[in-house]
Amino acid sequence: MLHKIDIPSGVDSRLVPDAIAKSIELAKQRIETFQDRWDRPQIEQFVAADYSHVFQALDWTLETQMTIGRRFVEWGCGFAIVSACAAHLGLDVIGIESEDVLLVQGQTTVKDWGVPVELIHGNFLPPGAESLADDPMLPSLGHKIENAYESLGLDLDDFAMVYSYPWPGEDDFHEAVFDRYAARGALLMMFCGPNDIRLYRKS
Template sequence: MLKKIEIPSSVDRRPIPDKIKQRIDSALARIERFQDRWDRPQIEQFVAADYAHVYQSLDWTLQTQMTIGQRFVEWGCGFAIVSAAAATLGLDVIGIEAEDVLLTQGRETIADWDVELELFHGNFLPPGAQRLADDPMLPSLGHPVPDAYAKIGLDLDDFAIVYSYPWPGEDDFHEVVFERYAARGALLLMFCGPNDIRLYRKT
C-alpha cells in the first residue's frame, strides 16, 4: 500500500541556489520558444511543471525522508528539467520520454546544466502496467513505443524515487502502477498542478 507523506506548505519558501534558479528560468524561456513555434505540430501531452516548486519539494524530501537508494527516474521527462535538477541534488538519474523531439530538448537541457544523467526513448510504464488502467483513454496509455526498462537494463523496483506529472484524472493510475511495480520503501513524487505536489512511500 501507499502511505502519503505530507509536504509542508512552507516548502515553497525553501531557498533555491541562484545558479539553479537561473537554469530553471532559462529552461522555461526555451520551453516558451518551443511552444510558440508555428512550423511544427504541437505536442499536446507536454505541459511545463512548476520546476522551482518541484526542486524545493525534492530537496525537502531528500533532507527529511529516508530513501532506499540514489536511483531516480522521471516518467515522461520532456525537457528533462526535473531530471537535471535531481542530478544537481546528487541523485543517479534516468529520464524516460516517448517523443523524440522532446528527447532532443532534454539533451540540450543536460548540456546547459552540465550534469550527468541518462535519457532513454521509450514507454515509462512497466510491461503489463496498462492492464491496471480503468480508463483506456488515459494519456499515459497513448505511447506506442517500446518498453524503456529493457533498454535501461533495470526494472522499476530498482529505483528509489519516481517522479511523475500525471494528466488530470490519471494520478490514481500512476499511484496504482507505482504500488504494483515499485520496490518496498520507494518514494513517488507527483506534480499534480499548481501548489499540488504529492509524496507517497510504498510500504
C-alpha cells in the same frame, strides 16, 4: 499500499540556489519558444511544471525522508528539467521520454546544466501496467514504442524514487502502477498542478 507523506506548506520558501534558479528560468524561456512555434504540431501531452517548487520539494524530501537508494527516474521527462534538478541534488537520474523531439530538448537541458543524466527514448510504463488503467484513453497509454526498462536492463523496483506529472484524471493510475511495480520503501513524487505536489512511500 501507499502511505502519503505530507509536504509542509512552507516548502516553497526553501532557498533555490541562484545558479539553479537562473538555469530554470532559461529552460522555461526555451519551453515558451518551443510551444510558440507554428511550423510543427503541438505536443498536447507536454505541459511545464513549476520547476522551482519541484526542486524545493525534492530538496526537502532528500533532507527529511529516508531513501532506499539514490536511483531516480522521471516518467515522461520532456525537457528533463526535473531530471536535471534531481541530478544537481546528487541523485543517479534516468529520464524516460516517448517523444523524439522532446528528448532532443532534454538533451540540451542536460548539456546546459552540466549534470549527469541518462535520457532514454521509450515507454515509462512497466510491461503489463496498462491493465491497471480504468480508462483506456488515458494519455499515458498507447505509446507503441520499446519499453524503456528492457533497454536499460532494469525494472521499476530498481529505483528509489519516481517522479511524474500525471495528466488530469490519471494520478490514480500512476499511483496504481507505482504501487504494483515499485520496490517497498520507494518514493513517488507527483506534480499535480500549482501548489499540489504529492509524495508517497510504498510500504
